[in-house]
Amino acid sequence: MTASAAPVEPLLSIRDLEAHFQTQVGLVKAVDGVDIDIFPGECAGVVGESGSGKSVTFLSVLGLVRPPGWIAGGSIRFDGRELTALTRRELRRVRGKEIAMTFQDALTSLNPALTVGSQILEVLREHTPADGARPAEAQALEMLSLVGIPEPAIRMRQYPHEFSGGMRQRIMIAIALACRPKLLIADEPTSALDVTIQAQVLDLLMALRHRLGMTVVLITHDLGLVAEYCTRVIVMYAGQVVEQGPTRSVIDDPAHPYTRGLIGSIPRLSRLGEKIRPIEGQVPELVRLADECRFRARCPVAEARCGARIPMSDLGGGREARCVRPGGRR
């Protein structure tokens, strides 16, 4: 946080999170010492290449890391409670009710054998007491029209395959938001959609965020989307957070060479006339990582000091980076 602003309690606070997978090649530390704060009302973007641990980090928040994976350590505080200490039953009451999550592909995320209506009704019934003021049907109808499904009463009786990709994504959002959660984790909500539909869905999401007073975490590969929709950005690389800060200032003056590489590889963000350069090399195997900067092998400015464990440095202005010379500064 900036020094001038009054300190705001984060809604979600992840500390030293470790999530591991036991695989045939060995222990994969998919999330390795992640610290992330999400503040009430903000829309935070989480970016990073495929396999950087974005999904696993936020699945951990809901306790949904499945075998062969598990949460190996760390703390997740949400709205004054420690989520890692909750019983299964208590955690279930958080899922869908206080924290909701949507996934990349709505076609595979909606149950093909159940009608859309029953899939939205069941989450309402699960979390609202039986004597709820309004019947679940009315709430479901309202939610579906809120996300822009025409003729919701008819559409409720249809199956997911009877909808277009964009409509399915809207339905998934309607289900996620049905119980008015405080926090929505949108894991690549638009990667499966074409560009025009992408913008429609994200604009809808932002409109709903304001209307329902929700906090949103937008997980994406696309730094361009973050620049457009998020006030703050968190950059992940190989299971760690490597940089975070206000979106504008991170994009204008990236501190970590990986962030610089990401920006350079996106045409919309690189400066006019500059050549687009994809980042050379690949994300390292997350097995038996040495105690060194994980980006070292691909870093154009790596030096001897990068061979040690790199802590996060506070750069002021709410910015942090995990680099020995952030922004090329000494």
Added chain:
Amino acid sequence: MRLGFVVERLLQLVPVLLGVSLVVFLMITLTPGDPVEIMLGNERATPEQAESLRREMGLDLPPHERFVKFVRNALTGNFGRSFFHRRPVAEVIAERLPATMELTIVSMLIALALSIPLGVLAAVKRGSILDRIATVASLIGVSMPGFWLGIMLILLFAVHLGWMPVSGRVDFSHEVPRITGMILLDSLIQGRVDTFLDALHHIIMPAVTLGLAMAALLMRVTRASMIEVLQQDYILFAEAKGLGRARLLMRHALKNALIPTVTVAALETGYLLGGNTIVETVFGWPGLARVIVEGIFSRDYPLVQAGVLVIAVIYVSVNFLADVLYTLLNPRVKL
């Protein structure tokens, strides 16, 4: 469902039945043995008597004419008279078919009651001791020959322990008037608890013999599809909605996971309805398969031909029903 689909399926039946009839006809015609000789047996019959019997049974005609005559009669629902039973073939089959149907239904109930819970449990507790035991057991079940299991059951429970009857459907003392021909059902309709229990007692061992093999197969199918379904995104999304474990398994997973199970079970039912020769023979079960086998030995051509034809019709119809069932379970498929 489109009417066109139904018509299409019915039309497919024509070449199937014609083909089956021809194959069966060729096989019995080419098998050595003369029904007339078998029927006359040791009786000292004159050649004239034999000749008149041959004419009476239509065996004096050349083979191709016999086949055409059979098809023509079959089309009008006339399957002729059984040489051996000396009654209309249709009557003999109608008497035996319910026994096979009853055995099929009970076997399938046993198979489903065992395989679905076990398959689901093995999938949910994948890799656990329980899963491994179930997997090994199903492997044994699939590879164990039915006659061997049947004989072992008889030796242990009927001969050695004396708990179970050795063969048959019901004791003479408990027989009830026939309504559907399925004794379990008939005794219930007529309120005869004693007959019901006795029939149940008789059907257990043959039904277990058939049911276990089926259960082994269905459990493997259920386990595999359940494992696959549990890894799907929609299960994760349902879990992220805060649904409980029971709801997740019963509603979200099972409904999808049972699609292959039900399909295989329906096909297996069609197969079972044809009667299982070995089990019906081992347990002295007076079903369709056994009467056909007896027909083959006595060269009872009309009975064998009609019996096989009935099996083919049943098999094709059950296949059709399996397709219908599949679409009911799977809203993505439209017929």
